[in-house]
Amino acid sequence: MRWDQLGQSENIEDRRSQDYADAGAGPSFGGGGGLGLGTIVILGVLAYAFGINPALLIGGAEVLSNMRGGGQVAQQRLDRPTRQAPTGAPADRQGQFISAVLAGNERVWSQILPEQKGIRFTPARLVLFNGVTGSACGRAQSAMGPFYCPVDQKIYLDTSFFRDMDRRFGGGGDFAYAYVISHEMGHHIENLLGILPKVQRAQQMASSRSESNNLSVRVELMADCLSGVWAAHADQNWKILEKGDIEKAINTAQAIGDDRLQRSAQGYAVPDSFTHGSSAQRVEWFQRGLQTGKIDACNTFTAQR
Template identity: 45%
Template sequence: MEWRGRRGSRNVEDRRGMGRAGAGGVGIVGMLAILAVGYFFGIDITPIVQGIDGGSQSGQSRELTQEEKESGQFVSVVLADTEEVWSRVLPEQAGVKYTDPQLVMFSGVVNSACGSAQSAMGPFYCPNDRKVYLDTDFFKIMSQKMGAGGDFAYAYVIAHEVGHHVQNLLGILGQTMKARQQTDEVTANHISVATELQADCFAGIWARQANEQFGTIQPGDIEEAINAAAAVGDDTLMTKAGRAPMPDAFTHGSSRDRMTWFKRGFDSGQLANCDTFKAAGF
């Protein structure tokens, strides 16, 4: 993916140098909030990182490393690409004005309008403040422990969370959250899966539209994104955790489904082809 030297977004808030609070400073209530945020909005990667990090409670500021600075620049460029794509696509295809989300980069633990969140829960979107939250160390986990490295794989993660923002603007996210609260656990999980797969499909739309608009995709990039989608499938995560995959317990979708819906969005570039709810029988 060609990203160096390109425009970055102004909608990035970098909290990574503001100190790192560990789980010990979160408390029981905070831990419950962490689990809730991960369940509703993020990718639960605790089976991959083997437990929640109990790092230092130090609130001292620190200087970012060169690697962190570069990853911050990368995130900013990808976010800028999503802004330009969705500000054009959403009005054209849905008649809805696109408003940019904020993206917060953090280390360890972060406070959001959806509660406290820990990096072990993975990236997430909070509809209450319309912000995407990302610990850039997640990219290392993807590469080293999930076998899903590469710039475009990381871009897919950002695009997926921005996909939730698109759902929020379309009114879909609010409807699904309300529906989940009014039904049984199994049905709620199926609604969650449809929500996540649609965000994957929206990420695919972004990939296609970004390539047509900027020509930034290189050979192998789409394969990286599809591989990343597979790596965060519920069946794959359950297997890595030593558990038998249980479809009724899925909240994000199987690896196969996540790959399929991302590719469907990429192949079509159309919101109309991302109706995962109809496909699931809702």
């Protein structure tokens, strides 16, 4: 992936050097809670027992569950004084890569969100951390994986997740990491479009856990598609894609599909319990965004499953 033409975003809050638990360094880069503590603990124990990254159980519920308690508690968290972290583009290679991908997202969405939907794009800040940190949606931990908090409109990323992608899911490579970051930015776009609040209300009215999970899947698949939309425009504008990049992103989408993870853990899949979508669905929606470059092509809520 050629990322040196994307620029550098200043919308990064780097908490890696503060006194947080050390989650370990991520991979080298080459080339140009919303959930209750008890729920997190239970899901974490189950995930580790089955040898699954807890992010894959917890992360899918984060986006929507983070909003269920209303804004009062979250606002109280925002009002608490916190130590100021360095902001702006980091100096290290990994930080510069992340800053470039964020800048590329900002440049694309600043153009196409007004053009295609008549909505002004406002940036989301990306928080880099090691191990654990605070967010307006609750405690952010490395076990939760990357997630977007709609309350403070920030993306939280412990870069050790990229190491997990390399070692456990076979989804490494610069463009695969860019896909992950852009997926979280996709949730921010969903929030700007007003989709996340609507889904939250629909989940509160859902008659079953299966119905609620179905809504979560649609949110996740739409974010996959929006990451493809970003990639399409970024490649059109700056020729970022190199041979093998698309395959790496597809491999990542396949590796973190609910069906593959469940079969790996228990030998069978339970579709009603999916929160992110199957491997085939994740690949399909990413490719749909990549091939069309259209936000409207990502409407998972009108599509038949």
